[in-house]
Amino acid sequence: MRGRPLLDPAVVLQVKDLSFVARSVVDGFVAGQHKSRHRGASVDFAEHRPYSAGDDIRRIDWRLFARTDRYFVKQFEADSNASFLIALDISKSMRFGSTGVTKLDYARGLAACLAYLANSQKDRVGLMMFDREIREFIPPRGGRLEAILRALDAIPDPESGPGALALPLGRAAEASRRAGVVVLLSDLYEEPETAVDAIRALQYRGSEVVVLHVLDPAERTFPFEDVSTFEDLETGELVPADPEKIRAEYRALIEAHIAGLREKLGRDRVQHVLMETSTPLETALRHFLRDRGGAARP
Amino acid sequence: MPSLLSPAFLAGLLALVVPILVHLRMRERRTSQPFPSLMFVRRIPHKSLRRRTLQNLLLFSARALALSILCLAFARPFFPVEAGSAAALTGPLGRVVALDVSASMRYEGVFPRALAEAERAIRELQPSDAVGLLLFSDVAQGLVPPSTDHERALAALRRVGAGARSTRYAPALELASEWLSSLRTTRRDVVLVTDGQARALAGAADVALPPGVVVDVRSVAAPTNDNATVADVTVENLTEGERPVAIVSARLIHQGPSPRTIEVTLEVAGRSVEKKSVTLPASGAVQVRFNRAPLPAGPSRGRILLQADALRDDDSFAFLLGAGGELRVVLIDPSPYVSRALEIGEQPAFDVLRRTTLAPADLAGRSLVVLGEASSGAIGAPAAAALAAFVREGGGLLATAPLVGLRGEAAALLPGVFGDTVSRLADRGASLGFVDLDHPALFVFKQARGFDFSRARFLQYRLFKRDARVKDGGLKVLARFDDGQDAVIEAPFGRGRVVAFASPLDGLTSDLPVQPLFLPLIHELARYVSAHQDVPLYYRVGGAFEVGSSRYPAALSPATVVSPSGRKQTLAAGVSAVELEEPGFYEAARGSGPPASVAVNIDTAESDLTMLDQEEMEAALRPAAASSPPVRVATQPEDGARQLWWRVALLSVALLLALEAVLGAARGQNAPS
Numbered sequence: 001m002r003g004r005p006l007l008d009p010a011v012v013l014q015v016k017d018l019s020f021v022a023r024s025v026v027d028g029f030v031a032g033q034h035k036s037r038h039r040g041a042s043v044d045f046a047e048h049r050p051y052s053a054g055d056d057i058r059r060i061d062w063r064l065f066a067r068t069d070r071y072f073v074k075q076f077e078a079d080s081n082a083s084f085l086i087a088l089d090i091s092k093s094m095r096f097g098s099t100g101v102t103k104l105d106y107a108r109g110l111a112a113c114l115a116y117l118a119n120s121q122k123d124r125v126g127l128m129m130f131d132r133e134i135r136e137f138i139p140p141r142g143g144r145l146e147a148i149l150r151a152l153d154a155i156p157d158p159e160s161g162p163g164a165l166a167l168p169l170g171r172a173a174e175a176s177r178r179a180g181v182v183v184l185l186s187d188l189y190e191e192p193e194t195a196v197d198a199i200r201a202l203q204y205r206g207s208e209v210v211v212l213h214v215l216d217p218a219e220r221t222f223p224f225e226d227v228s229t230f231e232d233l234e235t236g237e238l239v240p241a242d243p244e245k246i247r248a249e250y251r252a253l254i255e256a257h258i259a260g261l262r263e264k265l266g267r268d269r270v271q272h273v274l275m276e277t278s279t280p281l282e283t284a285l286r287h288f289l290r291d292r293g294g295a296a297r298p
Numbered sequence: 299m300p301s302l303l304s305p306a307f308l309a310g311l312l313a314l315v316v317p318i319l320v321h322l323r324m325r326e327r328r329t330s331q332p333f334p335s336l337m338f339v340r341r342i343p344h345k346s347l348r349r350r351t352l353q354n355l356l357l358f359s360a361r362a363l364a365l366s367i368l369c370l371a372f373a374r375p376f377f378p379v380e381a382g383s384a385a386a387l388t389g390p391l392g393r394v395v396a397l398d399v400s401a402s403m404r405y406e407g408v409f410p411r412a413l414a415e416a417e418r419a420i421r422e423l424q425p426s427d428a429v430g431l432l433l434f435s436d437v438a439q440g441l442v443p444p445s446t447d448h449e450r451a452l453a454a455l456r457r458v459g460a461g462a463r464s465t466r467y468a469p470a471l472e473l474a475s476e477w478l479s480s481l482r483t484t485r486r487d488v489v490l491v492t493d494g495q496a497r498a499l500a501g502a503a504d505v506a507l508p509p510g511v512v513v514d515v516r517s518v519a520a521p522t523n524d525n526a527t528v529a530d531v532t533v534e535n536l537t538e539g540e541r542p543v544a545i546v547s548a549r550l551i552h553q554g555p556s557p558r559t560i561e562v563t564l565e566v567a568g569r570s571v572e573k574k575s576v577t578l579p580a581s582g583a584v585q586v587r588f589n590r591a592p593l594p595a596g597p598s599r600g601r602i603l604l605q606a607d608a609l610r611d612d613d614s615f616a617f618l619l620g621a622g623g624e625l626r627v628v629l630i631d632p633s634p635y636v637s638r639a640l641e642i643g644e645q646p647a648f649d650v651l652r653r654t655t656l657a658p659a660d661l662a663g664r665s666l667v668v669l670g671e672a673s674s675g676a677i678g679a680p681a682a683a684a685l686a687a688f689v690r691e692g693g694g695l696l697a698t699a700p701l702v703g704l705r706g707e708a709a710a711l712l713p714g715v716f717g718d719t720v721s722r723l724a725d726r727g728a729s730l731g732f733v734d735l736d737h738p739a740l741f742v743f744k745q746a747r748g749f750d751f752s753r754a755r756f757l758q759y760r761l762f763k764r765d766a767r768v769k770d771g772g773l774k775v776l777a778r779f780d781d782g783q784d785a786v787i788e789a790p791f792g793r794g795r796v797v798a799f800a801s802p803l804d805g806l807t808s809d810l811p812v813q814p815l816f817l818p819l820i821h822e823l824a825r826y827v828s829a830h831q832d833v834p835l836y837y838r839v840g841g842a843f844e845v846g847s848s849r850y851p852a853a854l855s856p857a858t859v860v861s862p863s864g865r866k867q868t869l870a871a872g873v874s875a876v877e878l879e880e881p882g883f884y885e886a887a888r889g890s891g892p893p894a895s896v897a898v899n900i901d902t903a904e905s906d907l908t909m910l911d912q913e914e915m916e917a918a919l920r921p922a923a924a925s926s927p928p929v930r931v932a933t934q935p936e937d938g939a940r941q942l943w944w945r946v947a948l949l950s951v952a953l954l955l956a957l958e959a960v961l962g963a964a965r966g967q968n969a970p971s
Contacts, residue, residue, distance in 0.1 A: 093334035103334070162335075189335040219334060228331035230339055239336050246342045253338040 048072040083140040083180025084118040084125045085207075086111045086148075087172060089214075090155050091131040091163025092233045093189050098218035099278045106277040107185040107214045108152050113285055114183055115152075119145040124180075127151055130168030131158040137172070140180060162234040165190055165198035172202065179206035188213055189234070192260035200268055210271045212288065213261065217278050222250045307372035314362050357961045364954035371947030389484035391427040392444055394474040395419045395451070397458065398492035400435040400465035401839070401904035405493065405525070406608035409460045411518040412491050419489040419516065420451050430477050431455060434470035435463035436840055444477050462611060462839045462881050464901035465498035467919070471505040471513075479508050487512040490919075493519040494909045499918050515915040519907075520608070524554035526578055527905035528602045528615035533835060535620065535647060536590065543590045544619050548602045550586055552578035553907055560605035564588045566619060567598040593620045599883055599895060612905045616883055616897035617835040624649050625830045628660050630677070631670025633804045635811035636698050639820040640668070646821075646830055658684035661693070663892055666828035671699040671802045682708035690792025694827030699802035700760040711796050712789050713773050716760040720783065727755030727808070731780035737788075739797070739826035740776060742818070749815040751777070756808040759801035762787060795827050836897040842875040843896045845886045855889030862898070 051060055051071035059073045088111050094104040111127065118125045126140030127148045135156050138147055165186065172182075182202045188195050188211070202209045218224075224243035231238055262272045275284045333339070397416045403409045420429050430444035431451045441458070442451045467490065474488045486508065492498075494517045507513070527550070534545040546564055559577045563570050571591045578584055597620045604613040625646040629637055630653050640648040653660055655676045661667070661684055669677075677685065686707035689695050700716035709715075722728040733751045735744040743749045762784040764773065776786040776797070788797045805811045810819075824830070837843060845857040857869040862882025869876060869888075878884060878898045887893035910918060 096332065096334040187334060189337060216334070224331065230331050230333045230336055232336040233332050233334050235336075237336060237340075239339050241339055241342070246339065249342045250338050253341060257338070 048074060082123050083176070083178055083207075084114075084123040085128060085140050085172070085176065085180060085182045086114055086126070087128045087130065087169065087182060087184045087186075087202075088152075088155075089131070089163060089165075089184075089186030090129045090135060091158050092160075093163060093187055094214070095158075096216055096219070096233055097277060098216050098223075101277050103187055103214045103216055103277055104155065106275075106281075107212070108155065109281055110212065110214070110275070110284060111183075111185060112149055112152055113281055115145055115148045117285070128168070128172050129155060130172075131163045132161060132167060133159070134168045134171055137175070139175065160236075163189070165195055166201075169198045170201045173204045176202075176207065179208075181208045181210065183210045183212060185212045185214055187215055187219070188261060192257065192264050195261060196264040196268065196270075199265065199270055203268065203270070210273065210288070211261075211265060212284075213258070213272060213274045215274065215276055217276050220251065220254055220276070222247045305373055307369050307374075310369035310372070311366060313365060317358060317361065357958060360954045360958040360961065364951045364958065367947050367950050367954070371944060371951070391423060392429075392478055392481035392483035392486040393419070393423060393427060393489060394430045394432060394444060394477050394487075395489045395491065396432050396434055396438075396470040396474055397455070398435070398465060398470075398490075399433045399458065399460045399463075400495075400498075401460070401462045401611050401900045402465060402493055402495055402609065402907060403460040404609060404611050405520055405523070405907065408493050408518055408520055412493075413455060413458070415516045415518055416455055416489075416491045417452060419491065419514075420448055420455070423448060428481060428483060430474075432470060432473050432477075433458060434465075434467070434473075435461055436466045436469065437463070438469035438473040440473055440477070444481055462879065462900045462904075464840060464903050465492070465495050466500065466502075467492070467498050468501035468505050471502060471507065471919075475505060475507045475511070478511055485512075486510060487514050489514045489516060490915075491516050491518060492915075493517065493907075494915050495903075495906070496908045496910050497903045497906055499910075502919055513916070513919050515919065517909070517915065519909040522555065523608075523907040523909070524558070525607055525609045525612070525905055525907055526550060526552045526554075526558065526560060526604050527609075527612035527902065528604065528899075529583070529902050529905075531600075531602060531615060531617045531835060533600075533617065533619060535593075538590070538592075542593045542595075542620060544593050544600075545588065545590055546600065546602075546619075547585060547587045548615065549583060550576065550578060550604070551583045551902070551905065553581055553905070554578075556580050560607075562586055562605070563601075563603040564591060565601040565603060566591050567594055567600075591619075596620060597624075597895060599897065609905065609907070611881060611900055612902075614881070615836075615899050616881065618833065618895060618897050625666060625824060625828055626664045627651065627666045627668055627824065627828075628653060628656065628664045629668045630654065630656055630672050631668055631698055632672075633670050633698065633802070633811070635803060635805055635816065636668060636670060636820060639817050640824070642817060643821055646825060646832060648824070656681040656685065661685070661688045664688075664693070665830065666694045666696060666824055668696045668698060668824070669701070670697075671804060672703075677704060677708070679706055682706045686711060686791075689794035689796060692793040692829065694794055694824075694829065695791075695796045696823055696827045697796065697798035699804070700762075700800055701796075701798050702760070711791050712762075712787070712798060714762055714764040716798075716800065717763050718761050719758055720761060721758050723757050727757045728759065728779040728781060729753075729755060730777050730785055731782070732775075732778040734774070734776050737774070737776050739788075739822050740819075742822055743815065749818070750813075751815065754808060754810040754813050756785070756801040756810070758807045759783065759785065762800055795829070797823055797827050833894075836899055837878050838902075839878055839881055839898055839900045841878050841898075843878055843884065843886065844874050845869060845876060845888050845894075857886060857888035860885040 048061060048064065049072065051073050055073050061072050061074050064070075064072045088107055090104060094107065095102050097103060097105070115125045115127065122142070124140040124142050125144055125148060127136070127138045128134055129136040129151065135158070136151055138144055138151060163186075165188075169184070176182075184199065184202070190198075199209055199211060222243060227240070227242045229238050229240045258274060262274075265272045273288050275287075395416050397412060399409075403412060416431070420431075423429055425448075426446065428444040428446050429442075429448055429451050430440070431442040431454055433439045433441055441454045470490065471488065478486045478488070488507070488511060490513060492515070494515070528548050529551045530549045532547045534547075536543050536545065544566075548562070548564075550562070552558060557577055557580050559575060562574045562576050564572045564574075572588050574586060574588070576584060576586055597618055600617045600619045602615040602617075604615075606613050626649040627640060628651045629640065631637065632654075637650070637652065640650045651660060651664065655672075655678070656667070658680055667685060667688065682705050685695065685704075689711060695711060701712060702716050704711065720728075730751045733743075734740060743751075756779065759779065772790045774788040775784050776788055777784075779785050779800075783800065785800050786797065787800070788795060790796075801808045801810075803811050803816075810816055845859060856871050857873075857876075859867045859869060859876045861867065861884055862880045865880075867876065876884075876886065878896065881898050881900045884896040884898060885893050886896060
């Protein structure tokens with residue numbers, strides 16, 4: 001990593017080839033970054049550990065027993081084949097961007113990186129894109145990376161009206177047949193309780209859920225100066241407002257919203273990671289992995 | 299109705315457009331600010347927006363009002379009143395009446411009108427008003443300082459006449475400004491009574507009058523002008539046989555609506571020598587050349603007389619003939635080269651008195667003695683004494699051969715003697731190895747080409763031996779031979795100068811007389827040694843003439859000057875210059891020196907009767923009264939009221955800016971950090 005400059009999202013995401021973007025970002029920092037915490041029957045030897053009752057006696061290293069007169073069991077790098085689903089919010093609110101890159105572009109890049117990273121670990125990767133409903137769904141299977149990247153390249157236009165988490169996430173939970181990791185990329189413009197209820201459905205089958213809360217910096221700072229009529233991207237509603245006047249209250253409300261989400265999701269052991277579109281993708285991935293314990297998958 | 303002194307400042311109101319445009323642009327912006335979700339914005343009450351709009355409106359109004367008042371204040375509103383209603387105003391008036399007495403005011407009928415206008419300007423005042431009277435041309439003369447004694451000013455006015463000087467308004471405004479500055483009246487003005495010559499405005503705009511002073515121009519110019527004058531005269535001096543003659547040319551200028559034929563007369567020594575009928579073009583110039591006019595011996599006076607017109611003072615043009623820088627020489631030199639050199643040339647012209655022996659009487663009226671290889675008897679003892687005295691009193695001695703054989707006091711003219719003869723026949727003659735081209739007499743050769751001093755050969759010369767008892771005696775070496783010996787030396791003697799050659803300029807001992815530089819060299823040396831100065835053909839009124847010369851310096855003796863009108867003036871010893879105030883011929887003499895005539899004419903600018911009308915004059919003088927309008931202005935009490943307007947405007951602006959600051963601060967407090 002040392003010596004390689006971080007890539008500005010506004011620049012790297014101008015590259016249309018998501019595969020290239022994902023390789024550039026992931027390969028740049030993943031090498032040596034993490035390994036699977038699962039060690040088991042694999043071709044790659046990892047270490048020895050003392051034998052304990054219940055271990056498969058076929059894994060006892062007899063040669064070592066001959067030298068040490070003690071039982072040791074061989075351990076190998078795990079052969080991971082977990083299910084990894086990326087749920088991407090493509091509602092109209094995600095089309096906002098003040099830093100040269102929209103939240104949707106940023107989330108799409110992030111999704112590509114995650115898919116690439118999971119695929120490189122032999123996980124079964126799937127993708128779901130939704131607004132109020134599921135717009136595209138690629139179930140987690142092995143060797144689907146190309147299809148996922150193609151889908152990310154051609155995100156369909158969202159339906160008019162506000163986005164909603166409950167319906168699409170509920171259906172995704174119903175469709176999943178085994179536990180795995182679900183990564184939700186969304187701006188989460190819903191009441192915390194509603195959002196958490198929708199996310200909780202994903203845990204139904206025991207899946208581990210990670211929420212990547214994607215926000216534009218302007219959504220947190222509200223930096224506008226001039227008195228303006230603001231237009232809601234999802235509903236088209238117009239609200240005149242004096243930014244200088246409402247800035248403080250707005251900031252307080254959105255921070256409270258974020259804090260509320262984090263608290264409620266944490267209570268359900270759902271990891272909440274806030275990601276601003278001005279943050280380089282590598283940094284976002286690193287924070288994401290570190291927050292997951294440094295060795296979490298992917 | 300109030301008027302504005304500087305309405306151009308109202309253009310500053312255009313600046314109000316800027317915030318309005320910004321406002322409108324911001325309004326347009328309001329319609330298009332997309333945002334992902336307004337779920338939080340909706341929760342914030344709307345009332346803050348309205349309050350902010352109201353606050354902005356107040357802020358904008360305060361700023362716009364402050365700017366408007368500022369522009370209005372700079373535009374200087376005032377209340378004009380009709381001229382002549384000064385009596386109706388309260389508060390005493392301080393007035394300076396400035397009367398133009400320049401030469402152009404002598405145009406037919408102008409000056410009486412000026413006197414009447416000046417009198418009216420005094421009589422229209424209230425008893426409590428102060429009035430001062432000054433006369434001006436190119437200088438200002440304070441006649442009656444401001445006071446309430448109006449009769450004193452009227453009495454002084456009755457003794458006033460127009461002069462011959464040129465016109466400038468600036469000195470009059472400066473003196474008026476000085477007087478008015480000391481007055482404590484609430485109203486002050488300057489009444490300028492003049493014919494309004496356009497040329498006289500130079501510098502007037504730079505005069506700063508005290509605040510509140512009004513310049514009231516009262517033009518007395520003739521409705522139409524028709525005037526001819528002589529702008530310049532040139533004289534070509536010639537000789538017909540032994541008689542000097544001159545060809546005179548004059549440039550005539552006519553200012554008038556149509557061509558006019560006039561009679562022009564050349565007058566020499568008071569005698570009419572030629573008359574010509576000349577047709578002058580309408581507003582144009584013509585050159586008139588007279589035939590050869592015989593001149594009497596010595597300087598004589600000349601005039602060009604035009605047929606009289608409405609301005610008579612410029613119809614006569616005076617100049618000098620035969621005195622234009624003539625250098626009077628006594629020549630005692632058998633060499634024909636020097637003699638011939640002094641016969642040639644006009645700048646200066648030489649009046650040569652040739653003698654084989656010098657008599658003391660020959661030196662009278664001469665300024666230079668040229669002494670060649672004279673025989674020992676050519677200068678006897680009395681002549682030698684006279685020569686020494688002549689040089690001591692400022693005369694010049696140019697020795698074109700080594701000075702030898704002088705006796706008595708004349709032997710001391712040089713701080714040394716010319717001794718042994720050096721022959722350079724063996725080496726084809728000596729050349730000049732060094733020439734001091736920075737010397738005033740030789741400086742003209744420094745930049746001229748074609749004059750090669752080194753080409754001259756000197757077969758013989760005498761060695762100059764400095765007198766050991768004299769330290770250096772101010773001796774200067776103008777040139778040295780190639781062996782380092784002195785070739786040309788200069789020494790002061792009393793107030794005069796002596797320049798001597800170490801080798802005679804006879805054409806036999808040296809070939810310098812046949813070199814191209816010989817003629818200018820002799821002329822320059824003669825001019826330098828005699829301290830000759832060219833005499834101009836004529837002067838202008840307002841100029842100065844220096845009475846005296848190196849022979850009759852001002853420091854030693856008083857001088858007498860008689861003006862054309864016969865006014866006699868005595869200049870004390872030490873005073874050399876006399877100011878020329880009348881057109882015609884001045885007569886000036888210092889000490890025992892010969893009297894000199896000086897021709898003086900009025901400034902040509904006074905003949906240019908291009909006039910500005912009253913409005914143009916007021917507009918032109920407006921910068922001079924930057925803080926006051928050049929129209930009659932009166933408020934009650936004027937100065938105080940004007941200041942009050944200004945102060946009220948400034949106070950209003952200050953209050954509005956304070957309000958703006960309060961509103962701005964309140965807005966800042968309400969705004970998020």
